[in-house]
Amino acid sequence: MSALTNAIDILRCFSTSRPDLSFADVQVLTGKPKSSTSRLLRSLRDCGLLEQDPHSRRYRPGLLTFELGRLHRAHDDLIATAERELRDVCARTGHTGYIAVLDGYQQVVLRIVPGSNPLRVVNPPGQRTPAIITSNGRAMLARLSDQEIRARVPLDYPKVPANSPQNFPELMARLNEIRRTGISDAADEAIEGVGSQGFALASGESGELIGIAVSYSVQATTEIERANVRRELGAMAAKLRRMTGDPLGQTIEQLAGLAS
Amino acid sequence: MSALTNAIDILRCFSTSRPDLSFADVQVLTGKPKSSTSRLLRSLRDCGLLEQDPHSRRYRPGLLTFELGRLHRAHDDLIATAERELRDVCARTGHTGYIAVLDGYQQVVLRIVPGSNPLRVVNPPGQRTPAIITSNGRAMLARLSDQEIRARVPLDYPKVPANSPQNFPELMARLNEIRRTGISDAADEAIEGVGSQGFALASGESGELIGIAVSYSVQATTEIERANVRRELGAMAAKLRRMTGDPLGQTIEQLAGLAS
DNA sequence: CCGTTTGTTCCATTCTGCGGAACGTAGTCC
DNA sequence: GGACTACGTTCCGCAGAATGGAACAAACGG
Missing domain, CATH: 1.10.10.10 (Winged helix-like DNA-binding domain superfamily/Winged helix DNA-binding domain)
Known part of the structure; x- marks a missing residue:
């Protein structure tokens, strides 16, 4: 030591x-x-x-x-670009936007875009959460190789909320679904009564990986509205992936951020 | 080492x-x-x-x-209280507000309250500046004992803009004026074309010391407007000093923050 | 007034961190 | 293409910093 x-x-x-x-x-x-x-x-x-x-x-x-x-990623293009697009979506939908990064099997919130809806922000920037219980967290994990995922998630699988994947096979099933659809969702997991949809975005040149999510009150949104969020996110993901040269096919092997 | x-x-x-x-x-x-x-x-x-x-x-x-x-002074009462009041003043005057702390003979910007006037913020939070060239920086220094001030300012007096005190006696003269009036001002110092007025606020119980300033474009403000800012700041200072139990008479002997 | 809690200082031992030198690894210029 | 240079990493013996148990000090409470 x-x-x-x-x-x-x-x-x-x-x-x-x-x-x-x-x-x-x-x-x-x-x-x-x-x-x-x-x-x-x-x-x-x-x-x-x-x-x-x-x-x-x-x-x-x-x-x-x-x-x-204050200097951390102050000049990060990927995040700045994503934040701009996220701001537009949040302005249109009224929901709250999140940008996070992966660190081991946890994620850390980097940016928040408050929505017009009065959903109190309980996940301030700097908040650390297991990635397996958030929509954008799982979306980021889904971009890693299976081997990398296994290395990051602790051997004794952590205790998680009821709606989250309860064990490693369940987690992999969810990640595989995200890999198919490109979009991830969550409801009543990290926070009771709160749902979110998200996706992961990688930069072609720097290899950075970030997770973007839009979050809302489950009670206060209809199925229609959630479908609308999904469309918005799909369009945003497509646009951002084009802009950043996201190598969607390949898995990301990050250098830093080992499981703790 | x-x-x-x-x-x-x-x-x-x-x-x-x-x-x-x-x-x-x-x-x-x-x-x-x-x-x-x-x-x-x-x-x-x-x-x-x-x-x-x-x-x-x-x-x-x-x-x-x-x-x-993100955790640094997240739950600091003195700063939160000051920020609320500063927000009001900035909303009324349209100018940009700053809250900073002293570290050695430098200050670090902690909070910014953007005004409605389109004065681009060039001093982001985290910005480090010699305290002797800002209004709130000098206001904070003025609250220290003469001995403490001498210990903090480097022996070979730093090179500073033309409008700032050029040597130690000039500095002390300005600090003594601040001690009399309770308000400090600056023009064309840290940033060309920008002026500011400020004061220092201490907490009676914690002994914390912060510097509060309102900043504006020198060209775009009249003498009348600057007098108005001065009145606003004076009222704000009086109110905050009552709220925080500021021991105005005594000098503050901070524990941390030696001159580098 | 004494026991308890809480934190600091002391000091011999250990083992980490130091830096000069040797060793890769690209890039660059004729 | 070969030598040169810029840039960075690894090696290794020695100095000295960090360690943790124990004694010490201070604040607290009954």
């Missing part, structure tokens, strides 16, 4: 559900001795990756993470 | 003006041997703090920085 590895282990304890942590929290979550925890937290604070609230003494991500986070 | 220090030195090479870097860039900027650069970049990439474009082989901040950056 290098010093950097230990530092990262601490940083990975933070999440949207745990935006700040006490010394004890970190010690429990990392399982490291007190002395090591103390030294590492001090180092991280001194270098700006963490801040410490002077009153509560709790730690939170530091200014440096904010600065760097 | 610990491994973490070296890693941070690399991360600090990235900025809004350098959102991605090649191996050679990093080597030059850090002045480290090739072997060390190679190993460090690999480590940073493997742990998610950096990503590498598979085509150009250039490095950029990684997914982890994005996730953490």
